[in-house]
Amino acid sequence: MRIATVLHLLPVLLISTAPLYGAGVSVGSSSLISILDYSDTFTQTEQGGRPDRPSTPAAQPAPAYVVENTYGKPSISFGPVGAFSFASDGAGLVDGTPKYPGGSGAGSILGITQTGGGVDYGLPYGLRGSYVVQVDAVQVGDRIDISSGASIGIFGSNSLSVFFRGTGGGASLFNGATDTAIPGINTGITAGQWYNYAVHYDMDGKRLELYVNQSSVGVVDLNTFAGGIYANFSNAFVGAGAGLAAGEDRTWTDNFQVGAPVPEASGALLTLVGFAAVSLRRKRRA
Numbered sequence: 582m583r584i585a586t587v588l589h590l591l592p593v594l595l596i597s598t599a600p601l602y603g604a605g606v607s608v609g610s611s612s613l614i615s616i617l618d619y620s621d622t623f624t625q626t627e628q629g630g631r632p633d634r635p636s637t638p639a640a641q642p643a644p645a646y647v648v649e650n651t652y653g654k655p656s657i658s659f660g661p662v663g664a665f666s667f668a669s670d671g672a673g674l675v676d677g678t679p680k681y682p683g684g685s686g687a688g689s690i691l692g693i694t695q696t697g698g699g700v701d702y703g704l705p706y707g708l709r710g711s712y713v714v715q716v717d718a719v720q721v722g723d724r725i726d727i728s729s730g731a732s733i734g735i736f737g738s739n740s741l742s743v744f745f746r747g748t749g750g751g752a753s754l755f756n757g758a759t760d761t762a763i764p765g766i767n768t769g770i771t772a773g774q775w776y777n778y779a780v781h782y783d784m785d786g787k788r789l790e791l792y793v794n795q796s797s798v799g800v801v802d803l804n805t806f807a808g809g810i811y812a813n814f815s816n817a818f819v820g821a822g823a824g825l826a827a828g829e830d831r832t833w834t835d836n837f838q839v840g841a842p843v844p845e846a847s848g849a850l851l852t853l854v855g856f857a858a859v860s861l862r863r864k865r866r867a
Contacts, residue, residue, distance in 0.1 A: 604794040605687025605717040606777040608650065608836050612795050613713050613779050613843055619657065619704060620838035621649040624692035625667050636673030638666050638695065648704055657705050660733050664702040665694035668833070677831035685717050685775040689835050696823075696832040701726070703733035703820020706839065711786075713842045714819045715779035717835040720772045722747045722826025727780045730757075731815040735822070741814035743780045743791060747772035747826065752791055752799065754811050761807045766791075766799045778821075781842050787812045 608620040624630030633644045640663030647658045668674045670690045674681060675697070684690055694702075699721075706712070706729075718725045724747065730740025735755055742755045750767045753760050770776060770793060779792040787803040803812040819839050823832040 604777050605685030605689065605775055606715065606795060606836060607687040608838050610687075611713075611715055611779075611838060613715060613781070613792060614838060614840040615843045616841040617650070617652055617838060618654065618706070618708050618712070618840045619648050619651055620836070620840075621659070622688055622692060623667055623694050623835055623837075624649075624688070625669055625672060627672055628669060628691040630667075630692055634667045634692070636668060638668065638673050638675045638697075640664075640666060654708075659702050659704050661702070664700050665696045665832075665834075668693055668695040675831070678829045679719060679721060679773040679831060681831070681833065682719060682774050685835060687717060687777075687836055689717075689775070689833075693833050693835040697830055698832065699823050699825045700832050700834075701728065701734040701820060701822030703728065703818045704839075705817065706819045707817045709841060710784040710816065711782070711842055712816065712819070712839060713779055713781045714821070714839045715777065715792075716821040716837045717775060717777050718821070718823060719775055719831075719833045720745070720747045720770050721823050721832065722772050722829055723824040725776075725778055726755075726822050726824065727778055728820050728822070729780075729782050729814055729816055729818070731817045733818050733820055737815075737818070739813065739815035741782070741789075741811055743789065744824075745770060745776075745778055745791075745793070754789075754801070754807070756811055756814070759807075759810060761811075763791075763799060763801060763806075768793045768798045772826075777836075782814075782816065784814070784816060 626634045670684045724744040728742035730737035735742040736757045740757045744753045753762045781790040789801045791799045
């Protein structure tokens with residue numbers, strides 16, 4: 582029986598983890614995604630990537646944002662055009678605040694996205710009702726976000742975004758109007774380091790699961806959390822981004838990937854504590 586069924590009345594199931602620094606997950610090596618639908622490594626032209634992704638620190642023409650891997654599906658593009666440029670651990674990198682922490686260990690030496698400020702980018706989706714959105718990013722002071730909605734970005738209609746906070750190790754949900762902290766969650770995140778972020782969106786089960794470095798850090802029952810205001814959302818677009826804290830001027834991401842989730846392991850052992858629980862189940866790791 583699924584945890585979300587057993588704990589239908591519990592708005593949040595908390596899972597304690599201690600993410601490692603410098604962590605990235607290269608496309609195709611995710612332990613959370615069983616079938617990839619779309620992915621991009623953001624490899625620069627100079628590093629063997631597409632011919633229209635130069636290491637120039639400036640917005641590029643529309644062809645640069647065509648999604649790299651579509652796995653037999655029609656060609657689609659990231660939007661908005663010009664949202665980011667292409668850099669790497671060396672070529673094209675413009676340092677700033679937060680300071681670039683060095684390589685992620687998952688292909689940042691070949692290419693990453695770079696933005697001189699906050700950013701939200703996304704691609705058309707709508708393929709599955711149960712799907713995982715995953716990305717590498719350097720944690721900023723305010724948030725790294727993963728989103729699903731009727732349009733690109735965190736303010737789109739019928740949107741549901743997960744904010745991974747850079748201060749205090751917290752996380753929250755945002756629907757374009759209301760931002761609600763998930764009580765008691767601790768992601769172990771520290772600003773200024775590479776992490777891998779993922780969210781499993783389950784539209785039918787009305788459930789989210791949050792991951793940092795491919796370890797589960799929390800499950801949210803959307804039927805009961807915050808009175809159910811986040812329970813209904815669109816899967817027409819999925820994306821990622823960052824909101825910067827005061828004084829910050831740089832966002833870096835890599836290895837965007839989305840697809841079907843790996844089936845959950847059975848046999849969860851739960852200890853209930855009020856409206857939360859600690860799960861000792863086997864965690865999925867890279």
